[in-house]
Amino acid sequence: MSTAPILTSVAILGGVGFTFGTLIAIANRKLKVWEDPRIDTITDLLPGANCGACGFAGCRAFAEEAIEGAVAPAGCTVLSRMEVEAVAGFLGVEAGEANKRVARLLCAGGSDVAGPKAEYYGVESCAAAVAVGGGGKGCTWGCVGLSDCAVSCDFDAIWMNEVDLPVVDPEKCTACNDCVEACPLDLFELMPMDQKLIVQCKSLLQGDAATELCSVACDACGRCAVDAAPGLIEMVSGLPVVDYTKNELADPSACDRCPTGAITWVEGAQFDLKTDLDSGMTMDSEAFDRRPAMAGSEVA
16 A cells, blocks of 8 residues: 555645744744733732722723823722832832722612612512512612622622611722612712712602602702802702712802701711621621611511
8 A cells, every 4th residue: 555645645734734833933923012021910919800990991901001101009999008009119100199989879768767668578689679669668769778789799898787778888999880780770879089969869759759758858949059159069850960070169068958968978988887886897798697677578
């Protein structure tokens, strides 16, 4: 049996492989994009959360921009101050200052001031409850209180208090946007900490119709718009809308005559951070699991 056909096939295949291998090697050398080796180092110094709170697609994208000088190390809201200094030290730049953003709840109607309209028996989820007739709360614009936001938070920055409102710890909040996406009623908004004038109501009802359902609802009286600096607050559909481009004009006087407290001046945490009297520590995820059950929630 002649081996010529076999050798010919081997030679052809070998020649084709060698040719394409050579072309690929040349293309790799000619088309190779140089990448700054510091990117990997900075990426390793970052938390790896890839939460997007910095405004970039992930930690590696942030590292690339930090090396280019387009963003200060302090732009990563997950890093501690010491970690920010470590990144700045490696790059040889100033750590910078970031205007920290936190999640703010546009509702203050807990179960103590906003009563139910019906009992909800079903999946312990705000999204599920809202899908069934808008949930069991009398005010259909208010927080349902079944903790979808707290469950979605990967940083343990949110827990439910005793009146079934989510409490956000500004120190732990990274403005990752997960709670914003998790809330079926769009009650969460990421706001810079220096925006202290907050409207804690989204009810479209006015006057007694609003306060009968929730005693801290906005009754559309308009006093805040009158008391605030000109142009700072505008009443739209019965609700005060703050123009934060004029934030430097804001002060607590806009809240002074609000009859329900629907508009408020917030410094630090929006609601009280409950503490354990024995340890003095802020409530953690275990405390969240032990929270009192919401009236009307599913009974096991």
